[in-house]
Amino acid sequence: MCLAIPARLVTEPNDIQMVEVDILGVRRHVSVMMTPSATQGDYVLVHAGFAIQIVDDEFAAETLEMLRTMGIKHAEELAAEAEAEEAAAESVSP
Amino acid sequence: MSDILDGFRDPEVAQRLVEEIHATATEPCTLMEVCGTHTMAVAKHGLRGVMPSTVKLLSGPGCPVCVTANPDIDLAIEMARQPGVVLTTFGDMMKVPGSYSSLAAEKAEGRDVRVVYSPLDSLSIAEAEPDKHVVFLGVGFETTAPTVALTIREAARRELPNWSALSLHKTVPEALRALVNDPAVKVTGFILPGHVSTIIGTAPYEFLASEYGVPSVITGFEPVDVLQGVWMLTKQLSEGRAEVEIAYGRGVRAEGNPAAVAAIDEAFEPSDAEWRGIGVIPGTGLALRPEFANYDARVRVPCTPPEPREIKGCQCGDVLRGITLPFECRLFGKGCTPENPIGPCMVSSEGSCAAYYRYTDYGR
Numbered sequence: 001m002c003l004a005i006p007a008r009l010v011t012e013p014n015d016i017q018m019v020e021v022d023i024l025g026v027r028r029h030v031s032v033m034m035t036p037s038a039t040q041g042d043y044v045l046v047h048a049g050f051a052i053q054i055v056d057d058e059f060a061a062e063t064l065e066m067l068r069t070m071g072i073k074h075a076e077e078l079a080a081e082a083e084a085e086e087a088a089a090e091s092v093s094p
Numbered sequence: 095m096s097d098i099l100d101g102f103r104d105p106e107v108a109q110r111l112v113e114e115i116h117a118t119a120t121e122p123c124t125l126m127e128v129c130g131t132h133t134m135a136v137a138k139h140g141l142r143g144v145m146p147s148t149v150k151l152l153s154g155p156g157c158p159v160c161v162t163a164n165p166d167i168d169l170a171i172e173m174a175r176q177p178g179v180v181l182t183t184f185g186d187m188m189k190v191p192g193s194y195s196s197l198a199a200e201k202a203e204g205r206d207v208r209v210v211y212s213p214l215d216s217l218s219i220a221e222a223e224p225d226k227h228v229v230f231l232g233v234g235f236e237t238t239a240p241t242v243a244l245t246i247r248e249a250a251r252r253e254l255p256n257w258s259a260l261s262l263h264k265t266v267p268e269a270l271r272a273l274v275n276d277p278a279v280k281v282t283g284f285i286l287p288g289h290v291s292t293i294i295g296t297a298p299y300e301f302l303a304s305e306y307g308v309p310s311v312i313t314g315f316e317p318v319d320v321l322q323g324v325w326m327l328t329k330q331l332s333e334g335r336a337e338v339e340i341a342y343g344r345g346v347r348a349e350g351n352p353a354a355v356a357a358i359d360e361a362f363e364p365s366d367a368e369w370r371g372i373g374v375i376p377g378t379g380l381a382l383r384p385e386f387a388n389y390d391a392r393v394r395v396p397c398t399p400p401e402p403r404e405i406k407g408c409q410c411g412d413v414l415r416g417i418t419l420p421f422e423c424r425l426f427g428k429g430c431t432p433e434n435p436i437g438p439c440m441v442s443s444e445g446s447c448a449a450y451y452r453y454t455d456y457g458r
Contacts, residue, residue, distance in 0.1 A: 001158045001186055001444060002237040002289040003131050003315075004345070006099070031214065033244050034354045045292060045345055048184070048234075048241040049212020053292045053351055057098055060344035064101040067322065070110060 004045035006055055012040050021046060098344075102316035111321035112144045119148045119328040124280055126273070126416055128266065129287035130157035130444030131315050137449035139317040141324075149328065152416035153446035155269055155369060156287060158234045159186045160414060160438040160445045163368040166262050167192030168399035170231050171200055173260060176395055180206045180223065182216040183231035184238075189441045193402045213245040213259075220249075220257035229391045230259045237289040239263045239380055240354035243361035246382065246389050260391035263380040264367050266290050267298040272375050274306050278417050283327040284310040285320070288342045293358075295350025296338045303336040314342035361386055370438065371411025408437035413446055420447040421456035 007021035007030070017033045023046065032038045035051045044051035101107070127133060133153045136142060142151050155161045171192050174181040181197065188198040188209060201207040206226070210216050213230050220228040232242035242259060249257050266287065273279050286299060291312040302308045309330035313323030323341040330337060340346050358380065367379030382390040407425050412418035420426050420439065430436040432448050439445035450456055 001130055001184070001234055001442075002287060004237065004289045004292070030212075031244065034240060034351055034357065036353060045289065047237055047289060049214055050241045050244065052237065052240070052289065052354060053345055053347075056344045056347075060098045060101075063322075063343060064098070064104075064107070064318075067107050067111065067318065068104075070114065 002047070004047040004052055006043050007046045007051075009038055009040050009042050009044065013038070019051075021051075099316065102314070102318040104318060107318050108321055111318065111325050115149065115321065115325050115328055116146045118325065118332050119146050120332060122148045122150070123282040123328065123331055124150045124152060125283045125285055125324060125327055126152045126154040126281045127285040127287075127313075128154040128156040128270065129285075129290070130160070130442065131289075132156065132285055132287070132313065132320065133446050133449045134444050135315050135317065135320050137453040139320070140453070141317065141320055145324070149324065151324075152281070153413070153449070154273065154281075154416050155372060155414040157414075157439070157442050157444050157446070158238070158264065159190050159442040160410065161264065161369045161371070162187075162190065162233055162262055162438070163370045164193045164402040164404065165368065165399065167196075168194070168402055169397070170260060170262070171195050171197060172397045172399040173229055173231075173391060173395050174200050174205045174207050176397055178225070178227055179395060180208060180219060180226045180228045181231060182208050182210045182219060182228060184233065185209045186442060187231060187233055189435070190438050191405065191436070191441065193404075194400065213242050214248065217245060217249055217252065217254060217257060220254050221252075224256055226256060227395065228257045229395060230257070231262065232259050233262045235264055235266050235287070235290045236293040236354075236358070237287075239265075239362065240293060240351075240357040243357040246361045246386055247357065249389050250386065254389075258389050258391040258394040259382065261362065261380050261382055262367075263362070264369065265364070265378050265380065267294075267301075268375055268378045269369060269372065270299070270302060272369075272372055273415065274302070274308060276372075276415065279415055281308065281416070283308060283331060285323050285327065286310050286312040286338075288312060288314045288319075288345055291340075291342070291346045291350065293351050293354045295346070296340065296348045297350075299338045303338055307336045309336045310338050312338070312340045312342055312346050314345060369414075371414040405437055410437040410439045410445075410447070413439050420450040421454075423447070427451060427456075
């Protein structure tokens with residue numbers, strides 16, 4: 001029920017704050033009363049015929065970058081720790 | 095945008111998150127999602143199956159259709175039966191059974207019940223059919239409430255004489271308090287609803303951390319989003335922290351959407367609301383403010399529904415509190431299937447029973 005779908009504004013809002021959007025290739029008219037600063041080209045989340053928020057796509061890209069490198073970093077840290085332990089073990093061995 | 099969405103469905107990223115969750119969740123925890131769209135995402139992508147044995151994922155009262163109580167559905171049905179009334183609503187509401195009938199059954203009997211995509215569409219129907227009275231049945235949480243609030247404002251601006259709204263809207267945060275206060279419910283963390291939070295932001299949930307020490311994470315709906323939410327919860331638990339965090343920053347700002355919240359406050363005031371399975375939770379309903387009485391269906395179409403009754407054997411109430419799993423109900427998959435549903439959790443496409451039935455082998 002609380003589904004909201006990303007859509008791109010293909011026109012500027014008109015005088016009653018209606019705008020045409022592209023939702024995965026489908027054109028629809030939605031209201032931007034809740035996102036008055038949305039302009040042509042912006043992505044918005046659409047729910048029940050209303051844009052409820054402007055999508056922060058830069059933030060999305062940063063999140064993905066963080067998640068993509070997270071496991072790698074974690075693995076590198078573990079490898080470094082293992083190496084350090086090995087080195088420590090070697091240094092005390094006769 | 096589609097490449098960004100692809101990123102949140104990337105199996106490699108998902109796999110990394112699953113590994114992180116396995117490494118972090120050393121202690122048993124029970125995480126509850128309170129959004130029907132999460133219920134579907136978890137079931138559809140098989141996310142329960144990739145969790146470590148320490149992480150239990152539960153569905154809560156996150157499906158607005160499912161938590162709508164019988165007396166409220168009965169009232170909507172009774173309104174649809176009044177002469178000259180056109181009842182408009184979202185498609186989700188049609189098949190939900192009340193005590194004796196459903197809106198779909200009423201439509202089949204010849205009542206004028208119509209599904210609309212946007213509440214604004216019901217205003218156009220009222221303008222086109224001035225000899226009818228058009229009621230819009232509004233159901234949903236904070237995500238949906240502002241769309242109906244703005245439609246009420248628009249009806250008032252156009253001075254429509256033949257349109258009113260029946261608000262069955264509910265608000266989420268105090269229902270979470272009722273759950274953590276319920277000794278039968280054992281939840282160690284909340285996967286908070288993404289689009290409810292798009293509207294209300296983080297502040298209304300702060301009491302979960304400050305008063306109850308329960309961590310929570312606002313989560314999106316792609317598989318990677320859900321896994322990220324679970325990972326952030328297990329991380330809070332393992333570090334002994336309890337905070338409200340956002341794992342869905344592309345759609346949620348900490349302050350929410352102030353224009354949407356202002357729209358809700360303009361049209362509605364808090365009222366007591368009955369939740370199926372939970373009972374009446376003070377202040378979680380949204381009633382039209384007296385200054386909009388001309389647009390309040392309770393005022394414009396007065397009617398009295400018959401005495402409500404509960405569905406025999408249906409355990410939706412316990413399923414909605416996470417006390418009973420869908421397949422533990424005796425009706426699940428036997429008397430009650432998506433084709434012939436008995437309870438609302440099987441009727442609604444995002445009910446937990448429907449999700450379990452569609453995507454798992456339980457109860458077959």
